[in-house]
Amino acid sequence: MHDPASLPRLPPLSAGTLLRALFKCPSTADARAPLATRFLLSSLDAGHVARYRAALGFGGTHVPLTYYYLLAQRAHLATMLDAAFPFRLVGAIHVDNLLRAGAQPATGRSLVLASTVGIAPPAANGAVQASLDTEASQDGQLVFACRSTYLVVRGRRGGGPRPPAAPAPDLAPLASWQLANASGRAYAALSGDWNPIHLWPWSARLMGLRAPITHGMHTLGRTCAELERAGGRPLRLLDGRFRAPVELGAAVRLAADLAQGCYTVEAAGRAAVEGRFDFDAAQVMQGAYSRS
Incomplete structure (x- = not known):
């Protein structure tokens, strides 16, 4: 087991990071090869959490579930910028996001964010989706889990009529x-x-x-x-x-x-x-x- 203090720090979302994403080229890595990352966040920024709460209109005093995505997003982007991720980031479309809460985090203590990449086989029209799963833990206890799914290769147009949509719930x-x-x-x-x-x-x-x-x-x-x-x-x-x-x-x-x-x-x-x-x-x- 690695000492969490020896892990790389969770990179911020900065202009430089976004420029790297814009110019990242697809690699020749095997899309089936495993890709996993681990990062350390020294602590939650209570002031930033408060600004998020105010901007989105949250009541109460807990850490909002969707706030955790801001942390997971940093881990996801750093993971997709790895040379082993075989797709360009420009044009990737966020199609689904699932968040699950664990224990509320303690202030002033670090979190470990562990991410893995899963790439689905191409659909019949050639479309490819990649899912990034991140689990954040504090002292071995789960704080949150996030799965973000991205369309990384768009499929061909056509291919016959689409199946009818399911009726919308009332x-x-x-x-x-x-x-x-x-x-x-x-x-x-x-x-x-x-x-x-x-x-x-x-x-x-x-x-x-x-x-x-x-x-x-x-x-x-x-x-x-x-x-x-x-x-x-x-x-x-x-x-x-x-x-x-x-x-x-x-x-x-x-x-x-x-x-x-x-x-x-x-x-x-x-x-x-x-x-x-x-x-x-x-x-x-x-x-x-x-x-x-």
Whole structure:
């Protein structure tokens, strides 16, 4: 067992990191070869957690489940920048994200983030998805687990008619909000994700989009806050499947079934995100960092 103190530090999301991602070329590595990384985070930044809570509208004092993605994202990007990851990062599409909470972390103590990569066999149309699984632990106890799935190779168009979509569940309206035109830049400053598609109209057009879109995890974070507010408890599990982009300035609506644990986020008349969730029955909306 390695001494955690000897592990490399969890890299920040910086302009230099994003430039490396933009210019990373596909490697000749075997896509079936195992790829795993381990990083050390010296401690959670309580001030940053507080800013995240305020920006997304969380109640209570716990660490929000979706905040952990900001840590997992840093581990994921560092892992995908490894020469052994055989795909380019430009053009990769975040298609699904699953977060699961463990114990609330203690302040001032380190976390170990261990990540592994799984690459699915190509679909019939040639599309390839890669999943990155990260588990964060503190003193051997799980704090959170995150699985992010990315479309890393787009499939061929055509291939016959698509199967009919499953009928949408009958969900009750829960919340709505209006995205500000500057919300992409605000969330980028909070998350460190300065992907040009989220920032300005001109930068989005340079990347092939007609308009800037919000970060998918911005939508999922706001969804998490609204579900917790309605249920009166923190979430211990949240899955989000990203179906369609949400443009900055759009009106967004959340509908959910709190008893069945399913939700849909709609914008511009179509489903943008949908998934499932589970409340933490052991907590009401309180519980700060553990101080043990």
